Amino acid sequence: MNIFKRAPKVTAQEVETDIFNKETEGLSQSQIVRARFFRHRGAMISVCVLFAIIVFVFSALGIKILGLGYGGWWKYNTIDMTPLRSQGCPGGLGGCPTFDLLPGKNFGLGDHPFGQDDIGRDYFALVMRGAQRSLLVMFVIGLVAGFIGTVLGAISGFYRGWIDAVLMRFNDFIITIPTIIIGSVIGFHFGNKGVLFLAIFLGLFTWSGLARLVRGEFLTLREREFVDAARVAGASNGRIIFKHILPNAVGVIIVSVTLIMSGAILLESALSYLGFGVVAPDVSLGLLISQYQDSFVTRPWLFWYPGLFIIIISLCINFIGDGLRDAFDPRQRRRISRKERARNNSAQSRTSEQK
Amino acid sequence: MLAYIGRRIAILLVILFGSSFLLYNLSAISGDPLEGIRGSTDPKAKAIMEGLVRSLHLNVPPPARYFMWLKGIGGAFTGHFTLGATRDGNPVSTYLSTAIPTTIRLITLATVIAIILGIGVGIISALRQYSRFDYAMTFVAFLMYSLPIFWVAVLLKAYLAIKFNNFLVNGTISPIWVIFASIISGFFWAALVSGDRKKVQIIFGIAAASTAVFLTFLSITKWFTHPGLGPIMMFVLGMGFAFGVTFVSTGLANKSALRAAQAMPIFGLISYFPVEYVFTKYPGVPAIAVMFLLTMAIAVGTAIYFAKIDRGPVIRTSVITSILVGILFLIDKLMKTWVPYINTDAIHFRPIPTISQSNSLLPAGNFWFTFLDTVTHLVLPTAALTLISFAGYVRYSRGTLLEVLNQDYIRTARAKGLTERTVIMRHAFRNTLIPLTTIIVVDFAAIIGGAIITERVFGWQGMGTLFNTAINNYDLNLLMGVFFVTSSLAVLANLIADLLYSALDPRIRVVGKK
Numbered sequence: 056m057n058i059f060k061r062a063p064k065v066t067a068q069e070v071e072t073d074i075f076n077k078e079t080e081g082l083s084q085s086q087i088v089r090a091r092f093f094r095h096r097g098a099m100i101s102v103c104v105l106f107a108i109i110v111f112v113f114s115a116l117g118i119k120i121l122g123l124g125y126g127g128w129w130k131y132n133t134i135d136m137t138p139l140r141s142q143g144c145p146g147g148l149g150g151c152p153t154f155d156l157l158p159g160k161n162f163g164l165g166d167h168p169f170g171q172d173d174i175g176r177d178y179f180a181l182v183m184r185g186a187q188r189s190l191l192v193m194f195v196i197g198l199v200a201g202f203i204g205t206v207l208g209a210i211s212g213f214y215r216g217w218i219d220a221v222l223m224r225f226n227d228f229i230i231t232i233p234t235i236i237i238g239s240v241i242g243f244h245f246g247n248k249g250v251l252f253l254a255i256f257l258g259l260f261t262w263s264g265l266a267r268l269v270r271g272e273f274l275t276l277r278e279r280e281f282v283d284a285a286r287v288a289g290a291s292n293g294r295i296i297f298k299h300i301l302p303n304a305v306g307v308i309i310v311s312v313t314l315i316m317s318g319a320i321l322l323e324s325a326l327s328y329l330g331f332g333v334v335a336p337d338v339s340l341g342l343l344i345s346q347y348q349d350s351f352v353t354r355p356w357l358f359w360y361p362g363l364f365i366i367i368i369s370l371c372i373n374f375i376g377d378g379l380r381d382a383f384d385p386r387q388r389r390r391i392s393r394k395e396r397a398r399n400n401s402a403q404s405r406t407s408e409q410k
Numbered sequence: 411m412l413a414y415i416g417r418r419i420a421i422l423l424v425i426l427f428g429s430s431f432l433l434y435n436l437s438a439i440s441g442d443p444l445e446g447i448r449g450s451t452d453p454k455a456k457a458i459m460e461g462l463v464r465s466l467h468l469n470v471p472p473p474a475r476y477f478m479w480l481k482g483i484g485g486a487f488t489g490h491f492t493l494g495a496t497r498d499g500n501p502v503s504t505y506l507s508t509a510i511p512t513t514i515r516l517i518t519l520a521t522v523i524a525i526i527l528g529i530g531v532g533i534i535s536a537l538r539q540y541s542r543f544d545y546a547m548t549f550v551a552f553l554m555y556s557l558p559i560f561w562v563a564v565l566l567k568a569y570l571a572i573k574f575n576n577f578l579v580n581g582t583i584s585p586i587w588v589i590f591a592s593i594i595s596g597f598f599w600a601a602l603v604s605g606d607r608k609k610v611q612i613i614f615g616i617a618a619a620s621t622a623v624f625l626t627f628l629s630i631t632k633w634f635t636h637p638g639l640g641p642i643m644m645f646v647l648g649m650g651f652a653f654g655v656t657f658v659s660t661g662l663a664n665k666s667a668l669r670a671a672q673a674m675p676i677f678g679l680i681s682y683f684p685v686e687y688v689f690t691k692y693p694g695v696p697a698i699a700v701m702f703l704l705t706m707a708i709a710v711g712t713a714i715y716f717a718k719i720d721r722g723p724v725i726r727t728s729v730i731t732s733i734l735v736g737i738l739f740l741i742d743k744l745m746k747t748w749v750p751y752i753n754t755d756a757i758h759f760r761p762i763p764t765i766s767q768s769n770s771l772l773p774a775g776n777f778w779f780t781f782l783d784t785v786t787h788l789v790l791p792t793a794a795l796t797l798i799s800f801a802g803y804v805r806y807s808r809g810t811l812l813e814v815l816n817q818d819y820i821r822t823a824r825a826k827g828l829t830e831r832t833v834i835m836r837h838a839f840r841n842t843l844i845p846l847t848t849i850i851v852v853d854f855a856a857i858i859g860g861a862i863i864t865e866r867v868f869g870w871q872g873m874g875t876l877f878n879t880a881i882n883n884y885d886l887n888l889l890m891g892v893f894f895v896t897s898s899l900a901v902l903a904n905l906i907a908d909l910l911y912s913a914l915d916p917r918i919r920v921v922g923k924k
Contacts, residue, residue: 233859
């Protein structure tokens with residue numbers, strides 16, 4: 056087996072170009088991007104799964120922020136303790152999960168789908184609350200870091216000169232400090248002030264990579280003709296930045312923000328695991344794993360479910376980011392299926408016959 | 411060049427100054443070091459408090475206190491370098507000097523394995539774009555990318571360590587596992603080849619069957635309880651390495667490279683017993699170092715003997731092969747130490763530990779025991795760290811290679827009739843190395859940050875432990891000490907990345923103005 060042997064795929068480059076050109080004829084850039092994204096199977100599945108998880112998690116258990124809130128459809132909450140249910144549990148330890156997907160008489164969610172923890176709290180409620188926290192932290196960090204990174208990167212790339220120097224040196228300060236260290240310092244001191252506060256503060260320190268990318272985009276885009284045209288037409292700097300250049304850099308920003316978000320959910324769970332993030336009595340997925348890691352042998356479900364939620368959410372975000380990157384990349388070539396090739400060939404032969 | 415480095419270092423010092431100032435003040439204003447004592451009813455509390463205020467200069471406002479801390483570092487120029495003292499009065503640098511080697515030992519092996527595996531898989535994935543292998547590896551990489559390391563660590567402890575230790579009691583593989591492993595191996599090799607269905611099925615059959623035979627053989631001969639390679643097995647493996655390295659490095663058509671590489675396992679076979687004697691008679695790092703240098707000399711000499719022209723690639727091939735053969739020798743020796751090692755009271759047939767960095771009950775003074783002990787303690791953390799960082803390298807090397815393969819110079823290289831191996835390894839792969847180096851070096855800082863969690867999970871006493879203590883005790887000097895080391899390393903890594911970049915890419919000139 057020769058790993059260097061070329062796979063026979065680049066045989067008909069013209070045919071591919073032909074197919075691509077036909078597909079994008081008469082479409083706007085955003086329509087092309089959208090079409091490409093919809094074709095990315097992994098990303099589309101991830102969008103659906105993530106959407107389902109968000110709806111499920113936020114409807115199961117109500118939340119209350121700043122006095123506003125709603126109740127959920129799940130019967131237990133994260134505080135009440137019920138007697139440990141030991142019926143049908145292997146090994147004699149009570150509180151095992153009642154979640155059953157196999158058809159039979161136990162089919163369905165049951166009383167405690169994810170089981171109970173060692174003091175009898177319903178684990179489904181705890182995991183739902185933890186997933187809410189993780190998703191909240193993820194979106195808030197994405198928003199805060201995305202906003203700061205975009206604005207600072209845009210300003211420093213557009214104006215250059217001393218503004219750029221100052222902002223980029225400031226950026227360097229933040230890059231030098233490992234995220235987990237600054238996160239722990241912040242989390243330890245501000246974690247008790249609530250999850251929203253923690254997320255906003257973490258967002259203040261995770262924008263540096265994005266700012267660099269946006270600055271790079273702006274440095275090249277500001278030299279393009281359409282910027283000169285806008286300036287000649289009398290547009291103000293603000294208008295040029297936000298109306299003319301920013302829409303052209305939006306691909307870089309979106310992809311980078313999804314990466315920040317997938318990093319954010321792991322950062323939050325790692326901090327909570329270390330004890331520097333969300334602290335008890337509040338609940339987070341990382342905190343649940345940290346609390347119950349020693350009971351892996353006796354009560355494995357206390358360990359599995361929060362971990363699975365972290366992985367599924369993070370995996371979805373990563374796949375969506377990958378799909379977006381492919382969609383925004385103009386050089387990206389997708390695989391042409393045999394059917395499409397055949398269709399194109401027959402169409403071509405027909406046109407040549409007509410000639 | 412020197413002026414450039416000097417200017418860069420000056421900028422980096424400014425950056426270090428800025429970030430340490432930021433962190434110092436941020437952590438100073440957000441916590442109260444005396445909080446624990448304030449509430450205490452101990453009659454001596456007031457005295458302790460005053461002592462702490464005096465020794466840590468707590469009555470000085472944080473920005474000014476920062477400069478007192480900085481003065482200690484500035485003392486490096488006058489020979490009075492100090493990072494301050496911890497709360498209990500010991501100098502921070504003594505803690506750091508024991509913690510740094512531990513952390514480095516923890517991350518080095520994992521990083522090296524992750525880089526080699528990651529780049530290898532990434533390249534194959536790119537060459538086989540949109541194949542089954544590519545799709546599978548993309549999914550695996552994303553999955554690993556999404557794994558929280560502390561979660562993986564618990565799984566590894568339960569399945570890799572405890573189950574493996576249980577398995578070692580008997581050392582026999584049950585038929586179900588043999589079948590399972592064979593099918594996995596069959597899928598792996600079948601996914602690697604491109605071709606029609608029949609060829610894939612044949613490869614699948616061969617791979618699965620050979621894995622099954624191999625595992626059954628190991629199981630029947632009780633190899634797992636009495637491991638060892640022996641001269642013959644080492645020779646066979648070494649020959650395999652010789653062909654593999656030559657194939658990737660120069661191509662099998664280069665006869666002098668192939669001969670030089672094949673000479674390495676032959677030398678290994680001849681020197682098997684002498685080396686064994688040296689290992690037993692003079693255990694320790696010096697003997698290994700001397701033998702390493704000797705091996706290098708032999709490898710270079712052989713290469714020069716076989717190659718009359720164009721010696722560089724031949725020397726490269728034989729040196730890489732000789733290093734691999736040398737590693738085989740070490741593995742063989744460690745495997746021979748295995749049986750007495752697991753029989754000691756301290757180990758008692760549970761060789762893979764789940765926690766801590768060394769076994770203190772082990773009889774001291776036996777070099778090979780200590781070596782093997784270090785290795786077994788490294789297994790779990792290395793596996794966890796490798797799993798996590800492997801994914802990034804796969805994605806990145808795949809993306810870069812695909813980008814490079816679309817360049818015009820690749821088409822030119824193919825058009826002038828170079829073999830596909832030369833095009834990939836010499837024209838494409840070398841160009842992917844440029845962005846990869848930057849990523850690897852810059853990632854280094856992130857890896858040290860990640861080690862904080864890994865150390866916590868596996869109970870290692872390194873920088874992460876210091877960091878945890880520092881935060882939980884509001885020990886500002888200790889925290890700044892950890893930060894000083896990590897961010898200096900990060901900044902240095904950035905500098906090295908820039909210099910490497912200019913060394914690898916002749917288009918980039920570091921000396922801007924004349």
